[in-house]
Amino acid sequence: MTHQDYQEMLALHALAALDQADLRVMQEHLATCAECRADLDGWRDTAGALAYVAEPFEPSPQVRDRILESVRAESSHARVPANVIHLKPTSPRRLSLFPRFAAIAALLIFVTLIVGLVILWQQNRTARTELARLSAQNEEVRRARERDQKLLELLSSPGTRIAQLAGTKDAPAAHAILAYDPKSGRAILMTDGLPPAPAGKAYQLWFIVGGLPLPGVVFATDAGGKALSANQVPAEALQTAVFAVTQETASGARTPTGPILLRSMS
């Protein structure tokens, strides 16, 4: 059959008057021929106009009610027919927007969490640093208190000896006091008026017994030239000794190399 043959059958097809065999081949042709499909629409308009010549009649009002009831029943059972899916109604559009908003919201939440974590991490690090600083400060205070306590004990002990050290010509403004227990040898040296030692240098106490210097504590002074350091007096220096202070390397020396800056009287 040619395209023209189908064209001539279209008017009858619009009237649904084709026999079964013709109907089948026509449907097959329509599936592949856009021109015939378009022409069929025109013929259906013509055929549809014939409906106007039928006498209009009023259906009973119950028909309207039954239709709307059926539709509501279908809607309430959510039995949406498959052919509705092909539309582009607003509800699917809303649905299609939802994942986009959800993704944005999820991203915002994620970014907020990351920022929050970074802030918490930084705060934690700051807190840890502060804690370490306070701990060190606390430890320093504790040591200072312990030293003061020892100093107080030492000074208030009846057997404690006090040796005064005077500044030599190399440190005329300096003076010091060494308090020590002649039994245990525990000692505390308090100095004043010593200038801060240059970089790499520190002060060192010496116990001179029979002209032989024995090394004592190495210490630094504060900005005011003061220092307070615990010492242990060697046993051989407990009875008779001269106490002296020199400036040495910061790690201390086995024998004095610098001039004597402070020296005890006896």
Add this chain to the structure above:
Amino acid sequence: MNLLHAIALRDEQALASLYDRYRLILFGLLIRILNSREEAEDVLQEVFLQVWRRAADFDERRGRAFTWLITLARSRAIDRLRQLGSRERLALSAIDFVGDVASSPVRDALRSEQRQIVAGALAELSEEQRRALTLAYFEGLTQTEIAARLSSPLGTVKTRMRSGMIKLRELLSQRLESRAF
């Protein structure tokens, strides 16, 4: 937005509006085809449920909503008619449609302008053309059944029907031009 589009979006009110607008012509067509008020009401209900389910199929680029609705209603009615079988179909008395159009002045008040135009155009066809078309359209007969009913050769019936449709289309395009129907 047209009613069918709104119905496709599950707007029940749009379906009610469509029903109110077309119930008279659709029910008249169904009565004319089925010749039974009970059957026609039953099919009318089926048609609107079908509209509810298939409104998304309607493509306004391809034709008028009226044509889509009428085609759907007529198709359901003819399906029902064919289900009824030959005995019941014979029992449904065929109305002399052409005579009804030509000799019912008392019903003119009920007739729309479109109805007068279409009936007028149909009246201009030859008796053979008009009879073949109305047997197809309102009784749901196929070309072979019409040939048998009219005792005419199938080829002659096909030619009459096609020439009748061509003439009807010409007349309607002149008279219904720029009218929405």
